[in-house]
Amino acid sequence: MQFQKTPGWLDWQARPSKPGFRLPVGAVDAHCHVFGPGAEFPYAPERKYTPCDAGKGQLFALRDHLGFARNVVVQATCHGADNRAMVDACKASGGKARGVATVRRSVTDRELQDLHAAGVRGVRFNFVKRLVDFTPKDELLEIAKRIAPLGWHVVIYFEAVDLPELWDFFTALPTTVVVDHMGRPDVTKPIDGPEFELFVKFMRDNANVWSKVSCPERLSLTGPKALNGERNAYRDVVPFARRIVEAFPDRVLWGTDWPHPNLKDHMPDDGLLIDFIPHIASTAELQRKLLVDNPMRLYWPEDC
Numbered sequence: 227m228q229f230q231k232t233p234g235w236l237d238w239q240a241r242p243s244k245p246g247f248r249l250p251v252g253a254v255d256a257h258c259h260v261f262g263p264g265a266e267f268p269y270a271p272e273r274k275y276t277p278c279d280a281g282k283g284q285l286f287a288l289r290d291h292l293g294f295a296r297n298v299v300v301q302a303t304c305h306g307a308d309n310r311a312m313v314d315a316c317k318a319s320g321g322k323a324r325g326v327a328t329v330r331r332s333v334t335d336r337e338l339q340d341l342h343a344a345g346v347r348g349v350r351f352n353f354v355k356r357l358v359d360f361t362p363k364d365e366l367l368e369i370a371k372r373i374a375p376l377g378w379h380v381v382i383y384f385e386a387v388d389l390p391e392l393w394d395f396f397t398a399l400p401t402t403v404v405v406d407h408m409g410r411p412d413v414t415k416p417i418d419g420p421e422f423e424l425f426v427k428f429m430r431d432n433a434n435v436w437s438k439v440s441c442p443e444r445l446s447l448t449g450p451k452a453l454n455g456e457r458n459a460y461r462d463v464v465p466f467a468r469r470i471v472e473a474f475p476d477r478v479l480w481g482t483d484w485p486h487p488n489l490k491d492h493m494p495d496d497g498l499l500i501d502f503i504p505h506i507a508s509t510a511e512l513q514r515k516l517l518v519d520n521p522m523r524l525y526w527p528e529d530c
């Protein structure tokens with residue numbers, strides 16, 4: 227099947243530089259995706275964008291180039307609830323990748339068990355309106371209750387302005403809950419203003435809530451961008467991510483977000499993106515927790 231990329235689509239960088247920051251041994255890229263390839267794993271009819279292909283071999287090459295040991299492959303909305311590309315990547319990784327799936331309430335227990343055997347350890351609920359159609363909350367809660375006995379967690383993706391409306395639903399979830407990209411704060415607003423304070427309270431009051439402190443390239447308005455050798459990129463995001471890392475060092479994760487869907491104005495150099503990490507996790511201990519201990523506890527507890 228032939229797919230036409232969404233007009234203006236930016237492809238991932240084929241030759242990322244070597245990071246200046248040396249990742250700790252055993253580091254996990256805890257948020258990345260595979261796209262197709264579409265000819266093998268067709269994009270979902272209900273998708274809101276059509277990406278460039280970005281297959282497992284390219285993801286594993288990036289992992290090795292950057293110095294990561296493992297990946298967590300998160301189901302992207304362009305594949306809907308068809309988890310085949312993600313599952314194929316997990317199975318082909320030789321145990322070095324775990325997955326986060328998207329499922330509907332029609333999923334059978336047998337299918338959940340097969341996903342578990344392939345390496346899936348969570349489901350993703352997406353509330354970003356430009357990415358997905360609305361799914362009723364009772365359906366999501368039903369799914370959360372069914373995956374809880376497997377020891378899985380729920381990954382949630384939403385924008386900061388929507389947290390008040392989603393609060394009761396999120397706090398009713400029976401599992402560990404992992405927030406993508408700090409709930410997408412508006413980094414032009416004050417770090418101690420009501421919006422980000424609500425997110426901090428969400429984590430403070432709910433010990434089961436974790437956050438990915440990833441995607442500065444999506445949240446930044448000032449840059450500078452991780453391009454042209456820049457090693458001090460996305461400065462406006464640093465205080466937000468740093469606050470979360472320092473307040474909740476045992477409940478944070480980081481990922482590249484490769485192949486960086488839906489970026490509109492630039493495509494980061496993944497090597498330079500790694501150099502963002504020491505700005506938000508400034509000690510070796512914080513870095514080890516963020517990149518090794520926390521993701522291992524969540525995705526490979528048997529190896530801890």
Ligand SMILES: O=C(O)/C=C(\CC(=O)C(=O)O)C(=O)O
Binds near residue numbers: 259406444483488
């Ligand atoms: O990759 C991300 O984390 C963010 C995305 C895409 C996404 O989540 C998806 O398509 O599933 C975004 O903000 O467009």
